[in-house]
Amino acid sequence: MTDDTLFHPDIETLSDQDLAALQARKWPRQRDYLAAASVFYDRKLGAALRRELTLDDLQDLPLTDKEELRASQEADYPYGDYIACPPEKVVRIHRTSGTTGRALILANSAADAAIIAQQGARGMWASGLRPTDRVVHCLNYQMWTGGVTDHLTLEATGATVLPYGTGGTGRLIEVIRDLGITAISCTPSYPALLEKIIRDEFGLKPRDLGLRLALFGGEAGLDNPAFRKGMEDTWGFGVRNANFGLSEVMSTMGSQCEHTTDLHFLSGDVVFPELLDPATGQRLKIEEGASGELVCTHLEKECQPLVRYRTRDVITVMGTGPCRCGRTSFRFRVTGRTDDMFNVRGVNVFPSAVQSVIAGAGDIASGHFRIVLSGPGPYDRIAIRAEAASHVAEQDWSGIARELEARIRHTVGASADVEMIPFESLPRTDGKTSVIERI
Numbered sequence: 001m002t003d004d005t006l007f008h009p010d011i012e013t014l015s016d017q018d019l020a021a022l023q024a025r026k027w028p029r030q031r032d033y034l035a036a037a038s039v040f041y042d043r044k045l046g047a048a049l050r051r052e053l054t055l056d057d058l059q060d061l062p063l064t065d066k067e068e069l070r071a072s073q074e075a076d077y078p079y080g081d082y083i084a085c086p087p088e089k090v091v092r093i094h095r096t097s098g099t100t101g102r103a104l105i106l107a108n109s110a111a112d113a114a115i116i117a118q119q120g121a122r123g124m125w126a127s128g129l130r131p132t133d134r135v136v137h138c139l140n141y142q143m144w145t146g147g148v149t150d151h152l153t154l155e156a157t158g159a160t161v162l163p164y165g166t167g168g169t170g171r172l173i174e175v176i177r178d179l180g181i182t183a184i185s186c187t188p189s190y191p192a193l194l195e196k197i198i199r200d201e202f203g204l205k206p207r208d209l210g211l212r213l214a215l216f217g218g219e220a221g222l223d224n225p226a227f228r229k230g231m232e233d234t235w236g237f238g239v240r241n242a243n244f245g246l247s248e249v250m251s252t253m254g255s256q257c258e259h260t261t262d263l264h265f266l267s268g269d270v271v272f273p274e275l276l277d278p279a280t281g282q283r284l285k286i287e288e289g290a291s292g293e294l295v296c297t298h299l300e301k302e303c304q305p306l307v308r309y310r311t312r313d314v315i316t317v318m319g320t321g322p323c324r325c326g327r328t329s330f331r332f333r334v335t336g337r338t339d340d341m342f343n344v345r346g347v348n349v350f351p352s353a354v355q356s357v358i359a360g361a362g363d364i365a366s367g368h369f370r371i372v373l374s375g376p377g378p379y380d381r382i383a384i385r386a387e388a389a390s391h392v393a394e395q396d397w398s399g400i401a402r403e404l405e406a407r408i409r410h411t412v413g414a415s416a417d418v419e420m421i422p423f424e425s426l427p428r429t430d431g432k433t434s435v436i437e438r439i
Helices: 016-037 039-050 056-060 066-075 110-126 148-156 169-179 190-202 225-235 351-359 394-412
Strands: 090-095 105-109 134-137 160-163 183-186 213-216 238-241 244-246 250-255 263-265 271-276 291-298 309-319 331-337 342-344 347-349 365-373 382-388 416-421 436-438
Touching: 016 039, 056 271, 090 110, 090 148, 105 110, 110 148, 110 250, 134 148, 134 169, 148 160, 148 250, 169 190, 190 225, 190 365, 225 238, 225 351, 238 250, 331 351, 347 351, 351 365, 351 382, 351 394, 382 394, 394 416
Parallel strands: 134 160, 134 183, 183 213, 213 238, 365 436, 382 416
Antiparallel strands: 090 105, 244 250, 250 263, 263 331, 271 291, 291 309, 309 331, 342 347, 365 382
């Protein structure tokens, strides 16, 4: 049961030592299950799974990446040989976008789906959603995990959920007002589209909708206090990065609470996290200031269990002590992705780092921009097209471009060429927005 602060108090308040003990108790059962049921890991890890392999021993095993999973499914479509349960136990299928090669098939059993829903509810609760809320869910329901799976995590909190999906933005505004919706689940770029329609078609202000909470995910920038405050001032709702996760691992593993712009890692009872040095691949201690690639191993997963899966997310640990909300899990920020990184004169640049700078420059910029990459790189400078804030006159664009270049150089460590463009000249969408244009 829940209380008003924590969804699973027995898990969310565990000390590091007690959590490690819980993980150590769960792992042998999962290890034995993998050894008996996963053809993929029997081939990949062999005898390692059949000995007394501990969680500490995992660091000596090879990593698993998405390309391996895709190759497995290409050879044995649709699930691949890393499925570890009979196909008839699969109750739900999702697909990735499939931008390179065939889309990855994501399958869940009923047991998996129940765990995912409870983990997601834990995160949504941490971000402030309660049974008294009516929440409209505005993510794509067409095969993407963010649709129906995240819908069910919202329901698991006890909140009333409206499955709206994407498109029909004008009608959405009417629905929010008619049904007394109190919370919205969407990407952080979507409110900008809503703002334009609220103003142009309804003659209203965002605060007129009466939303008290925004549950975001899928894009960077929400760890920037200035960006978060700017949106809260405009809308009057609480802004939360509520569902950090990966479809292959767990839809929600991290969420923000009201007391911090850092993410709580909330899934330590079902996912064992490792932090790896991107340069050496060595395991790092999860302690304040540590930064590396997040690698995940399932402690409970029936259908498509993973061992040492590369998330490609580079995270920085921001704290390990108890938070004011009462949760004791480590807190982190996503500071980049190894597959999005590009090089500028020897400096590794993550688009999320640029996004954090521009999102925090609400005094001069709208927060919407594109990084323009010409050719494969490396690059001499970061080429950026950034929208000016609505109140900035065009004659001032040159000065604010130089200001943004200075802020980017100071924070990111690489030089930039910023071209200012008019407010609302970049498209606003109700889905994920890519900040990189390749020409």
